[in-house]
Amino acid sequence: MEYKVLEKITEEVRLNKKVALAVITRVEGSSPRKQGAMMAVLEDGKTYGTIGGGKLELVVTEYAKKCIANGKNETYRFKLNDEEGSLHMQCGGEAEVFIKVFKPNHKLLIVGGGHIALKLYKMGKMLGFYTVILEDREEYCRKDRFPEADELKLGSIEESLKNYPIDENCYIVIVTRGHKYDEIALKTVIYSRAKYIGMIGSVNKTKYIFDNLRGQGVSDDILSKVFAPIGLKLGGQTPEEIALSIMSExxxxxxxxxxxxxxxxMIEAYEKL
Known part of the structure; x- marks a missing residue:
């Protein structure tokens, strides 16, 4: 049974999803399961395996969901009797449960598959990002071009972004082949929960696109969250240098x-002495 729980944990991690492992680490007296019993808990509360069923398992599942939400590992101790502060169970013993949260890697969503996208992809993989390429041109969205990409999304950029589960773990870089597609991509994700949204382009291009979006009802407060023009001012004009400035940001x-x-x-530290 335990190996199937671990298989499920591994499967969720490979899919870059949040999941928790609940393990009974200590038992005193009578309890539904022995030390070492484990259960996987998904973000939606669905469970695999068991740590004994009943009230203990129900409460641990709720604690696991909270741990997943805040990204913290926790240890909980439970009295399995009918005393005040207990779970009001008839086992009579005590159990300690450790909840380990497996958090997904940060996702780098690269919208476009051109020269800068290729350099960003390589840097993203080197830095441990789960990397996704979104393109509408087949020749720029191939496995031989991005061999280590975790996902390749070929098709309408707008539809791909609409259908992608963007959350606070996502960092979006818009580097398509033209301002028309950049604007479509930005408009699609601008209200998302992404931690970072950046769009390549000059000051004039950025102003043009921002003015268009303002005309469509996008507020300055929302636009101010977009990193555009993208990147830090490190100098340099090559695709490698531009990609480095973006990844640095x-x-x-x-x-x-x-x-x-x-x-x-160091200077500040010396001044405090």
């Missing part, structure tokens, strides 16, 4: 970083 957002030279921190 993404890491800054992802890690709550600061735009400072590390040597400035």
């Amino acid at each position: 993404i890491l800054l957002v992802k890690n709550n970083g600061a735009l400072k030279h590390m040597k400035e921190l």
Whole structure:
């Protein structure tokens, strides 16, 4: 039974989904299951395996869902009797349950498959991102072009983005072949929960697209969340240099970083002495 639970955990992790593993780590007295019993809990509360059923399993499932929501591992202790503060069960013993949360990798959604997208994809994989390519041109959305991409979404960019489960774990980079498609992509994701939305282009192009979206009712408050023109001002014009400036900005957002030279921190430390 336990190996099937672990298989389910592995399956969910491979799909880059959140999942929790609940394990009985200590038992005193009588309990529904022994130490080592385990259960997988999915984000929607569906379970695989069992730690004894009944009230214990019901309560642990709810705790596991909370752990998944906040991304924290926790240990809980339960009295399995009818005393105050217990689960009001007839077993009579006590059980300790450890809940381990498996969090998905951060997702890098690259909208477009051109030269800059190719360099972004390589950097994203190197940095451990779950990487997705979205393109409407078959020649730019092939497995031989992006051999290690976790997903290739070929077809209408608008439809692909509408149908993709974008959440706060997603970092979206819009680098299509033209401002028309960039605007379509931005309009599609601008109200999403993505942690980062960046769009490539000059100041003039950005202003043109932003003005179009304002005319369609998008507020300045929403537009201000878009990183456009995209990237940090590192200098350089090659696809590699542009991709590096974009990934640097993404890491800054992802890690709550600061735009400072590390040597400035040393100077500040000396000034405090």
